[in-house]
Amino acid sequence: MYSGEYKNGKQVNLHNYVREQNITNREVCTYWVTVGPYTTCSSWTWYPDYTPGGGMPPGYMPGISGPLYLWAPNTLLNAPDQTKGILDRKDYLKSFNLNTGGTLHLYVDQPIANSSAAYSGVVNPEVGHTFVAIEQNGIVRVVGFYPSAAVNPFTSPSASPAFINDSGHPYDVKLSLTLNATQLSDVISKITNYSTQYNLNTNNCSDFAQQVSAAGGVNLPNTNGSWPGGGGTNPGNLGQDIRNMSLPSGAVIKTTGGIALSNAN
Known part of the structure; x- marks a missing residue:
């Protein structure tokens, strides 16, 4: 368990963390207990300013870069806000003029800002979110891809798709792409027909955003991460990939975080 700074219920920084040396104060497990298929810790010890190298502290296992944390078997992730559901995507996006260009904004809300961590926390873990917005002459539509109901990473990671109006959602990284008329039409077609x-x-949401970006002419980097029960594309890695990518023509990257656009007109 890492000591950290929290804002609005979200971890934004690790205390006493030195990124260049990858060190931080931390608690580590000194005694593991295994019951059936589950391994948990029954005793924690505080190790100030632990520095990797020279042997691993108690609780570290070969091949694992940190303490072994397991989510509860009944963990649920990414429950959509059904009150913001987009029931008809074609109607939702009909205000855009397909004979002219626009802007595609890709927003990444990382589990930990400016970190490739695929998740943060053990109880009610934070896994982040990636979503998109289209803007054209004052018209804005914001779209996020979700499961129709919360998914369990161990037993039921799949669900039918749901599309949510993510207006005003916080983000840590934003990539804005200038689209010509053809690219805008392709982006809208991708969102409308995505099934x-x-x-x-x-x-997941990051895979969806990558495909929408590709429809707009920009293929994003794809670094996979892992979490208890699985792994794949995720907002933590995608956010860092965007921060470090070479800017394509007509693109702007904002890395200071903020609040996403809201629907307009």
Whole structure:
């Protein structure tokens, strides 16, 4: 368990963390207990300013870069806010003029700001979110891809897809792409016709955003991460990939975080 700074219920920084040396104060497990298929810690010890190298402290296992944390078997992730559901995507996006260009904004809300961590926390873990917005002459529509109901990473990572109005959602990284008329039409077509089953490991919100970006002419980097029960594309890695990518023509990256656009007109 890492000591950290929290804002609005979200971890934004690790206390006493030195990124260049990858060190931080931390608690580590000194005694593990295994019951059936589950391994948990029964005794924690505080290790100030632990520095990797020279042997691993108690609680570290070969091949694991940190203490072994397991989510509860009944953990649920990414429950959509059904009150903001987009029931008819074609109607939702009909205000855009397909004979002219616009802007595609890709927003990444990382589990930990400016970190490739795929998740943060053990109880009610934070896994972040990636979503998009289209803007044209004052018209704005914001779209996020979700499961139709919360998914369990161990037993039921798939669900039918749901599309949510993510207006005003906070983000840590934003990539804005200038689209010509053809690219705008392709982006809207991709969103309107996207029907692939949601899967936490293979087709989540970040996968959706990557495909929308590709429809707009920009293929984003794709670094996979892992979490208890699975792994794949995720907001933590995607956010860092965007921070470090070479800017394509007509693109702008904002890395200081903020609040996403809201629907307009």
